[in-house]
Amino acid sequence: MTFDRKIGDTILAVDQISLSFGGVKALSNISFSVNEHEVFAIIGPNGAGKSSMLNCINGFYHPQEGTITFKGNTRRQVRPSEAAREGIARTFQNIALFRGMSTLDNIMTGRNTKMNKGIFWQALRIGPAEKEEMENRAVVEKVISFLEIEAIRKTAVGTLPYGLQKRVELGRALAAEPDLLLLDEPMAGMNIEEKQDMCRFILDVNDEFGTTIVLIEHDMGVVMDISDRVVVLDYGKKLAEGTPDQVRANQAVIDAYLGVAHDDDV
Amino acid sequence: MFYREAGQFKTSYKADQAIFSITQDRFIIGLFLIIAFCVVPFFINDYWANAILIQFLVYAMAALGLNILTGYCGQVSLGTGGFMAVGAYASYKLMTSFPELNFVVIILMSGGITAAVGVFFGLPSLRIKGFYLAVATLAAQFFLVWLFNKVGWFFNYSPTGMIVSPPREIFGYLVTSAEAHPAARYLFCLTFVTIFALVAKNIVRGRVGRSWMAIRDMDIAAELIGIRPLEAKLTAFAVSSFYVGVAGALYFNVWLGSAEPTEAFDIFQSFFVLFIVIIGGLGSILGSFLGAAFMVLVPITLKTIMVDGFGFAVGAEKHAEVMLLGSLIIFFLIVEPHGLARLWQILKEKLRRWPFPY
Amino acid sequence: MLFLLETVISGLMAGVMYSLVALGFVLIFKASGIFNFAQGVFALFAGLALYDFIATDGWFYDVFGFVLPVWLGIIATMGVMVIVAWLVEFLVLRHLVNQEPIILFMSTIGLAYFMEGLGDTLFGSDVKPLNIGLPSGAHDFLLDNYNFYVEKLEIVAAGVATVLVIVLGIFFQKTRIGRALRAVADDHQAALSVGISLRTIWVIVWSVSGFVALVAGIMWGSKSGIQFSLSLIALKALPVLILGGFTSVPGAIVGGLIIGVGEKVAEVYAGPYVGGAIENWFAYVLALAFLLVRPQGLFGEKIIERV
Numbered sequence: 062m063t064f065d066r067k068i069g070d071t072i073l074a075v076d077q078i079s080l081s082f083g084g085v086k087a088l089s090n091i092s093f094s095v096n097e098h099e100v101f102a103i104i105g106p107n108g109a110g111k112s113s114m115l116n117c118i119n120g121f122y123h124p125q126e127g128t129i130t131f132k133g134n135t136r137r138q139v140r141p142s143e144a145a146r147e148g149i150a151r152t153f154q155n156i157a158l159f160r161g162m163s164t165l166d167n168i169m170t171g172r173n174t175k176m177n178k179g180i181f182w183q184a185l186r187i188g189p190a191e192k193e194e195m196e197n198r199a200v201v202e203k204v205i206s207f208l209e210i211e212a213i214r215k216t217a218v219g220t221l222p223y224g225l226q227k228r229v230e231l232g233r234a235l236a237a238e239p240d241l242l243l244l245d246e247p248m249a250g251m252n253i254e255e256k257q258d259m260c261r262f263i264l265d266v267n268d269e270f271g272t273t274i275v276l277i278e279h280d281m282g283v284v285m286d287i288s289d290r291v292v293v294l295d296y297g298k299k300l301a302e303g304t305p306d307q308v309r310a311n312q313a314v315i316d317a318y319l320g321v322a323h324d325d326d327v
Numbered sequence: 328m329f330y331r332e333a334g335q336f337k338t339s340y341k342a343d344q345a346i347f348s349i350t351q352d353r354f355i356i357g358l359f360l361i362i363a364f365c366v367v368p369f370f371i372n373d374y375w376a377n378a379i380l381i382q383f384l385v386y387a388m389a390a391l392g393l394n395i396l397t398g399y400c401g402q403v404s405l406g407t408g409g410f411m412a413v414g415a416y417a418s419y420k421l422m423t424s425f426p427e428l429n430f431v432v433i434i435l436m437s438g439g440i441t442a443a444v445g446v447f448f449g450l451p452s453l454r455i456k457g458f459y460l461a462v463a464t465l466a467a468q469f470f471l472v473w474l475f476n477k478v479g480w481f482f483n484y485s486p487t488g489m490i491v492s493p494p495r496e497i498f499g500y501l502v503t504s505a506e507a508h509p510a511a512r513y514l515f516c517l518t519f520v521t522i523f524a525l526v527a528k529n530i531v532r533g534r535v536g537r538s539w540m541a542i543r544d545m546d547i548a549a550e551l552i553g554i555r556p557l558e559a560k561l562t563a564f565a566v567s568s569f570y571v572g573v574a575g576a577l578y579f580n581v582w583l584g585s586a587e588p589t590e591a592f593d594i595f596q597s598f599f600v601l602f603i604v605i606i607g608g609l610g611s612i613l614g615s616f617l618g619a620a621f622m623v624l625v626p627i628t629l630k631t632i633m634v635d636g637f638g639f640a641v642g643a644e645k646h647a648e649v650m651l652l653g654s655l656i657i658f659f660l661i662v663e664p665h666g667l668a669r670l671w672q673i674l675k676e677k678l679r680r681w682p683f684p685y
Numbered sequence: 686m687l688f689l690l691e692t693v694i695s696g697l698m699a700g701v702m703y704s705l706v707a708l709g710f711v712l713i714f715k716a717s718g719i720f721n722f723a724q725g726v727f728a729l730f731a732g733l734a735l736y737d738f739i740a741t742d743g744w745f746y747d748v749f750g751f752v753l754p755v756w757l758g759i760i761a762t763m764g765v766m767v768i769v770a771w772l773v774e775f776l777v778l779r780h781l782v783n784q785e786p787i788i789l790f791m792s793t794i795g796l797a798y799f800m801e802g803l804g805d806t807l808f809g810s811d812v813k814p815l816n817i818g819l820p821s822g823a824h825d826f827l828l829d830n831y832n833f834y835v836e837k838l839e840i841v842a843a844g845v846a847t848v849l850v851i852v853l854g855i856f857f858q859k860t861r862i863g864r865a866l867r868a869v870a871d872d873h874q875a876a877l878s879v880g881i882s883l884r885t886i887w888v889i890v891w892s893v894s895g896f897v898a899l900v901a902g903i904m905w906g907s908k909s910g911i912q913f914s915l916s917l918i919a920l921k922a923l924p925v926l927i928l929g930g931f932t933s934v935p936g937a938i939v940g941g942l943i944i945g946v947g948e949k950v951a952e953v954y955a956g957p958y959v960g961g962a963i964e965n966w967f968a969y970v971l972a973l974a975f976l977l978v979r980p981q982g983l984f985g986e987k988i989i990e991r992v
Contacts, residue, residue, distance in 0.1 A: 119551060141551045142553050142555045150552065153548070159540060159543075159544035159545060159548070160545075161540055161610065162537070162540055166537055170537050170552060170554070171552055173534060173541075173553050183536075184530055185526075185529065190529075198340045198344070199340065454977055455976045458720060458787065459927065461790075462972055465969050466970050469969055470970060472965075473962060473965050477960040598794065649799070650798070653799030653800070653801075655795070656798070657799070660791060
């Protein structure tokens with residue numbers, strides 16, 4: 062079941078976003094756009110504001126200026142649960158799994174936005190609630206076999222090794238069948254094999270389901286390999302946007318990574 | 328339940344996710360229920376009913392409620408006593424205002440009223456978290472007790488300030504007031520508790536229960552994946568308060584017979600139920616029962632040993648009880664924070680492998 | 686007008702008493718990150734122990750045949766509290782390193798129950814009047830000249846509380862141990878990794894807190910006798926800490942004063958309309974209202990959540 066990967070029109074447009082925390086300006090006038098079905102990377106040195114950018118898209122942070130347009134819907138701020146219902150899912154830099162629950166339950170929570178049988182049906186558990194539960198279980202099982210984590214289905218996630226936890230988290234995001242998948246350093250802390258696995262999964266997701274992917278990643282090899290387009294941030298400002306090759310050749314980007322001092326720095 | 332018996336394979340998701348998917352568990356529970364419903368009523372007497380069984384059932388119900396709120400949804404509540412009072416007084420007002428109304432309906436309505444009150448006092452949970460929320464629930468606890476003490480309408484302006492449970496029948500059997508047969512009272516409570524335990528189990532293993540646990544474990548992440556915190560938390564408060572309210576109504580009508588708010592529903596009641604939930608195991612339906620059994624049996628056992636057996640003064644026994652309870656709480660929190668329910672799970676695992684250690 | 690002033694002053698004095706107990710909470714919370722529910726019981730226990738050392742109907746007298754003078758009794762009680770602190774660390778805290786706050790809190794509830802039962806068993810549960818030479822009765826000067834009723838004891842309590850706050854403030858900010866305490870409060874594991882001995886710190890903190898409990902026990906005990914209700918002070922301290930923030934020493938004072946005044950004024954002016962006894966819940970409702978507006982209290986640190 063392969064999706065014919067044709068990059069579509071803009072699905073996400075970030076326009077002049079500025080975000081401050083008290084006196085600290087995390088993002089200054091960031092604008093870029095992401096096309097449907099493409100793999101888009103946000104890179105930059107530490108503290109550049111990359112996670113903050115994802116958090117703005119997600120609704121967790123509320124920027125002071127600028128707008129975000131997703132699937133034609135323009136807004137500046139949005140409640141995180143509403144962003145999830147719009148079709149945005151994400152993973153987190155420091156894993157945000159529900160430690161008290163099993164892998165299966167964690168991924169089932171990803172289906173939450175698709176399930177709506179009320180509490181009275183839940184109490185009785187026969188009929189509509191049971192049917193809904195089984196339907197969604199089937200979907201989740203597909204995700205589980207896709208990510209090859211059948212063996213740890215019932216294990217409490219708090220006891221899993223780091224690499225597997227990251228995979229479960231990806232599973233939870235995938236279970237929501239998102240249009241836009243935000244991945245915050247999905248390969249942080251992994252060894253070569255785990256990275257290769259994760260790369261494969263990300264590309265498969267993009268290939269098979271056509272999900273648009275925005276990822277933050279530090280491993281340049283990975284970024285250049287799998288991304289269609291890249292945006293580079295530094296100190297909350299945008300340095301460059303374009304294909305990996307274009308960005309690699311950009312002088313400002315090179316300076317930033319090599320640590321050449323900026324004139325307007327204190 | 329995270330373990331599976333070898334040789335029992337499930338061929339459908341439905342079978343896999345059933346409450347008692349292991350044959351042995353089904354057998355044990357079935358046996359238990361048969362004994363509880365069919366055997367005990369023939370042997371029960373006043374002492375057993377009053378001192379142990381009905382108390383156990385009522386507290387198990389309250390513990391189910393608190394477990395839903397604190398164990399599954401992670402919202403700490405020290406207001407259990409106050410909410411039990413709401414259930415009790417609601418039932419009293421309903422019974423005295425509508426004498427013809429069926430008793431079961433009264434109990435259910437009392438639960439509903441308590442649920443509404445619970446939602447109201449649960450609103451702060453949207454802004455306040457964790458430990459601070461506990462303080463907010465204390466406001467509910469102290470305010471409610473004061474309310475039922477001061478405002479005459481609640482106790483029908485009786486000069487003593489107490490409320491007394493009027494006699495009520497189910498299927499022709501008296502279930503409240505002193506003349507009721509202990510078996511009738513026992514079965515009445517047992518039916519309620521069994522049904523509602525099943526309901527609780529269904530809720531917590533479904534979508535709603537998962538969203539509660541998500542809020543408990545990491546509420547920010549929960550919101551970010553689409554769970555609406557408002558909905559989830561207030562639902563938890565509502566369901567939990569319903570259970571606690573029903574427990575309060577049963578406590579007053581079927582067990583106590585008469586009540587006064589400062590004694591029956593004070594802060595120590597809240598602590599008592601909290602201890603049940605901790606010792607039994609936070610986030611476990613079974614734990615609510617184990618904890619209730621434990622907390623009801625400990626004082627009785629202690630009293631029998633110390634006062635009847637060794638001749639200690641009653642006061643000394645009370646002090647010893649308090650000390651024992653305190654040390655047990657600490658002990659459980661250190662050794663097994665997930666309480667008796669987890670210990671039971673571990674025991675089962677060990678039994679299956681016996682005599683091999685691994 | 687004078688009546689309002691008297692009510693306010695009376696409230697302030699009650700507030701100082703609350704602050705004294707709240708201080709003990711703040712100390713432990715600052716250094717161990719635990720809300721020690723047993724703090725009130727510690728005050729009770731300290732009061733009971735002191736009484737036993739200096740009164741002729743305690744078992745110290747039965748065993749040794751003499752009583753200690755007040756100053757020696759206080760030192761002896763301090764010794765008892767240090768032993769208690771050490772035992773608490775050894776039996777309870779050591780095993781709960783890095784558990785969630787709610788688990789720690791519940792363990793202190795268990796501790797409170799245990800200590801209370803112990804106190805009752807050791808010292809008996811009747812009310813004991815504490816006479817250690819603190820002045821009592823109304824302040825004559827003010828009463829005679831201005832018809833203004835203020836209790837001398839409360840003035841002394843206010844003075845003691847002020848001194849305590851200043852001393853503790855200096856202790857935390859300026860000394861090496863104070864810095865270590867703050868480190869431990871922030872992150873147990875990190876503190877361990879830079880070589881701070883958690884155990885020593887905890888014993889120190891719980892001892893200091895025991896000292897504060899003793900002072901509180903003395904003040905309350907002189908006022909109304911050593912009795913069981915002292916242990917319930919813990920519950921009252923919660924709203925005080927909400928207002929003042931859990932980690933701020935001056936906050937505990939300010940919070941206590943606000944609660945004290947608020948309660949008294951509400952009771953006196955609004956109480957008669959609703960049947961009285963508003964004091965039972967007013968403090969909590971006040972704290973609740975406060976939390977809704979400012980979840981971290983007046984002086985507390987703002988909670989920033991990161992993902």
